[in-house]
Amino acid sequence: MKSVAVLPGDGIGPEVVSAALSVLDRLDLPLLLRFGDIGWECWKQEGNPVPERTWRLLEETDTCLLGAVTSKPLREAEVELAGRLRGQGLEFISPVVQLRQRLRLFANIRPVTDLKHGRFNFVVIRENTEGLYAGLDFHGIQDPLWKEVRDHPNAAESGPASTSVTLRLQTSTGMDRILRFGFEYARRHGYSSLTVADKPNVLRQSGNHLRERLERVGADYPDIGAEILNVDAVALWMVRRPERFGVIVAENMFGDILSDLGAGVMGGLGLAPSGNVGDHGSYFEPVHGSAPGMAGQGRANPVATLLTVALLLDHLELAVPARQLRDAVHAVVLRRTAVTYDLGGNASTSQAAESVADQLSSI
Amino acid sequence: MKSVAVLPGDGIGPEVVSAALSVLDRLDLPLLLRFGDIGWECWKQEGNPVPERTWRLLEETDTCLLGAVTSKPLREAEVELAGRLRGQGLEFISPVVQLRQRLRLFANIRPVTDLKHGRFNFVVIRENTEGLYAGLDFHGIQDPLWKEVRDHPNAAESGPASTSVTLRLQTSTGMDRILRFGFEYARRHGYSSLTVADKPNVLRQSGNHLRERLERVGADYPDIGAEILNVDAVALWMVRRPERFGVIVAENMFGDILSDLGAGVMGGLGLAPSGNVGDHGSYFEPVHGSAPGMAGQGRANPVATLLTVALLLDHLELAVPARQLRDAVHAVVLRRTAVTYDLGGNASTSQAAESVADQLSSI
Ligand SMILES: CC(C)[C@H](C(=O)O)[C@@H](O)C(=O)O
Numbered sequence: 001m002k003s004v005a006v007l008p009g010d011g012i013g014p015e016v017v018s019a020a021l022s023v024l025d026r027l028d029l030p031l032l033l034r035f036g037d038i039g040w041e042c043w044k045q046e047g048n049p050v051p052e053r054t055w056r057l058l059e060e061t062d063t064c065l066l067g068a069v070t071s072k073p074l075r076e077a078e079v080e081l082a083g084r085l086r087g088q089g090l091e092f093i094s095p096v097v098q099l100r101q102r103l104r105l106f107a108n109i110r111p112v113t114d115l116k117h118g119r120f121n122f123v124v125i126r127e128n129t130e131g132l133y134a135g136l137d138f139h140g141i142q143d144p145l146w147k148e149v150r151d152h153p154n155a156a157e158s159g160p161a162s163t164s165v166t167l168r169l170q171t172s173t174g175m176d177r178i179l180r181f182g183f184e185y186a187r188r189h190g191y192s193s194l195t196v197a198d199k200p201n202v203l204r205q206s207g208n209h210l211r212e213r214l215e216r217v218g219a220d221y222p223d224i225g226a227e228i229l230n231v232d233a234v235a236l237w238m239v240r241r242p243e244r245f246g247v248i249v250a251e252n253m254f255g256d257i258l259s260d261l262g263a264g265v266m267g268g269l270g271l272a273p274s275g276n277v278g279d280h281g282s283y284f285e286p287v288h289g290s291a292p293g294m295a296g297q298g299r300a301n302p303v304a305t306l307l308t309v310a311l312l313l314d315h316l317e318l319a320v321p322a323r324q325l326r327d328a329v330h331a332v333v334l335r336r337t338a339v340t341y342d343l344g345g346n347a348s349t350s351q352a353a354e355s356v357a358d359q360l361s362s363i
Numbered sequence: 364m365k366s367v368a369v370l371p372g373d374g375i376g377p378e379v380v381s382a383a384l385s386v387l388d389r390l391d392l393p394l395l396l397r398f399g400d401i402g403w404e405c406w407k408q409e410g411n412p413v414p415e416r417t418w419r420l421l422e423e424t425d426t427c428l429l430g431a432v433t434s435k436p437l438r439e440a441e442v443e444l445a446g447r448l449r450g451q452g453l454e455f456i457s458p459v460v461q462l463r464q465r466l467r468l469f470a471n472i473r474p475v476t477d478l479k480h481g482r483f484n485f486v487v488i489r490e491n492t493e494g495l496y497a498g499l500d501f502h503g504i505q506d507p508l509w510k511e512v513r514d515h516p517n518a519a520e521s522g523p524a525s526t527s528v529t530l531r532l533q534t535s536t537g538m539d540r541i542l543r544f545g546f547e548y549a550r551r552h553g554y555s556s557l558t559v560a561d562k563p564n565v566l567r568q569s570g571n572h573l574r575e576r577l578e579r580v581g582a583d584y585p586d587i588g589a590e591i592l593n594v595d596a597v598a599l600w601m602v603r604r605p606e607r608f609g610v611i612v613a614e615n616m617f618g619d620i621l622s623d624l625g626a627g628v629m630g631g632l633g634l635a636p637s638g639n640v641g642d643h644g645s646y647f648e649p650v651h652g653s654a655p656g657m658a659g660q661g662r663a664n665p666v667a668t669l670l671t672v673a674l675l676l677d678h679l680e681l682a683v684p685a686r687q688l689r690d691a692v693h694a695v696v697l698r699r700t701a702v703t704y705d706l707g708g709n710a711s712t713s714q715a716a717e718s719v720a721d722q723l724s725s726i
């Protein structure tokens with residue numbers, strides 16, 4: 001029997017997870033669910049948003065469903081608390097970034113589908129372990145480490161203490177891994193094209209590096225048409241002609257922006273699922289955050305989490321129930337009778353989930 | 364009499380510029396136009412896409428209208444040529460990046476307006492001189508300069524020769540300047556809110572730096588509500604609720620992506636104008652590129668260039684003709700009788716321009 005760690009997390013996380021689990025229940029699958037803690041409350045109480053027992057749980061289970069976590073604590077709360085914890089040498093590092101990096105979940109999969117009209121169906125595959133997220137972000141620079149920086153006119157004017165530097169780190173290891181993952185994903189899901197979103201007309205050296213790796217890895221996939229497109233153009237075309245895309249591969253920060261944009265193109269955060277996958281682990285989460293302002297009201301759209309569960313089932317090679325779940329969600333969204341406020345309806349979280357469950361039973 | 368350098372450039376650049384100038388002519392303004400060269404042909408013939416005589420022209424004139432330049436030369440052409448020129452120590456650096464950096468045009472202004480229904484009207488103001496565009500992009504890193512980098516697991520696995528690093532440089536000088544520009548712009552144009560697109564929940568050090576500077580500069584503008592929003596959320600909301608934004612300020616690369624996205628939200632590159640402004644210079648260009656595949660066909664939409672001319676007139680404090688031109692463009696787009704293919708019409712570049720000119724005369 002496969003086991004799934006369930007981490008409801010903060011804000012609306014618990015609500016959408018519990019709604020989604022009630023639907024999963026209807027599928028009657030041989031899955032062992034094991035609940036655990038993550039997020040803001042853990043940080044407050046234990047000084048770490050991902051406690052040790054949660055890391056152990058993740059080790060002991062086959063995959064994980066995450067609700068949502070508060071990654072940018074509310075302003076006033078942060079000032080007081082962050083000061084206190086930092087005094088103890090503790091810094092708040094986004095729990096999802098921790099999961100992705102420590103478990104080496106190098107691929108962040110974010111399908112973008114037109115649930116209503118089926119006009120587009122692409123996927124953003126974001127590199128998760130390097131780029132601007134490598135943790136090399138400095139306010140104030142030291143001499144002589146940053147000789148290259150000091151010569152820049154703005155830095156010369158501001159001086160080292162008033163200069164910030166963030167390193168965008170990219171490696172052949174990281175590039176090859178995400179490109180190969182993208183090509184394999186394309187093959188498995190019947191996509192014929194792979195677009196790499198980069199900025200080679202400005203970042204020429206790293207752009208050449210990426211082109212070299214794409215040519216090398218792409219040689220193993222002559223059946224998939226590969227291209228490099230400027231990231232700004234990708235953003236534009238995602239809005240203007242989303243049907244032009246199949247698999248889009250992007251480095252971490254570009255992928256972050258493009259995949260949230262993808263949620264916008266889909267019709268909102270209430271619909272967008274995601275998965276984070278590595279060689280030895282994975283977790284699945286809706287793209288939306290914990291939306292603290294909406295928590296406890298039972299209004300959040302459970303669709304993103306339901307589609308996230310479908311991705312998770314795919315990952316566990318439970319393709320048939322995954323498809324059934326997806327079909328049921330599509331049917332409910334299309335019918336528009338039991339949808340939440342963001343889709344123009346007035347169903348509650350659990351009502352929307354229930355109608356998906358009913359739809360499942362009626363198959 | 365004010366003078367304007369006109370640099371038609373590559374691809375469709377000359378077509379849209381000539382169409383726009385025919386409309387400008389109708390406004391009968393006391394402007395001296397002085398034509399000059401820029402772009403791919405200059406690079407081919409002189410090893411520099413911005414020849415010395417063009418820099419001189421820019422010095423001697425009050426501002427500049429740029430058509431479009433080919434910034435990423437076509438693949439095959441590049442291989443042969445780039446090799447030859449690089450052999451002579453010459454590297455192709457995007458002409459627009461050269462203009463922005465050398466003339467210190469720190470602010471890139473990209474208004475995003477709903478030409479048809481007036482439902483949204485915001486502006487992306489992009490920092491133009493630092494960020495990932497600082498020119499600090501390396502394929503292969505050296506020891507011991509990059510100690511911080513070597514410890515990253517991917518870099519450790521790949522080795523220094525297979526690691527690329529790009530520096531995102533941000534300074535108090537750069538931040539203060541663009542923030543102040545944004546606030547002033549907001550005041551002058553009647554916007555009540557300023558949104559800074561950043562990524563403080565991940566890039567905490569540079570994020571703190573920016574927040575400090577925003578608090579300091581913002582103190583002079585208590586009438587403008589300022590917020591910092593994650594760049595991914597800005598991308599999402601630009602698509603879902605564009606009417607929520609007033610002035611959006613972003614660092615160079617985020618601004619590059621968001622402003623192209625803005626063109627998408629407006630209805631396409633054929634509509635989007637931009638200006639690049641500094642303390643001692645400026646140039647104005649449509650957001651679209653040179654579109655080599657479409658050049659010479661007379662099909663390109665002149666609207667982006669016409670609205671760009673309106674921005675240029677604003678800059679020269681010719682506010683009345685600027686408004687007249689804008690109104691005429693809006694009227695023609697709304698009427699839809701003489702618009703180009705991208706707006707669903709079949710007018711040619713010059714026909715579309717002509718109908719704007721006629722509209723102007725009819726005022
Ligand atoms: C919460 C934040 C750290 C995270 C990210 O930037 O990756 C989020 O935006 C996401 O896309 O999953």
Ligand SMILES: CC(C)[C@H](C(=O)O)[C@@H](O)C(=O)O
Binds near residue numbers: 202232457
């Ligand atoms: C052509 C390219 C160098 C440029 C940029 O990245 O700034 C373009 O995309 C723009 O937005 O003006």
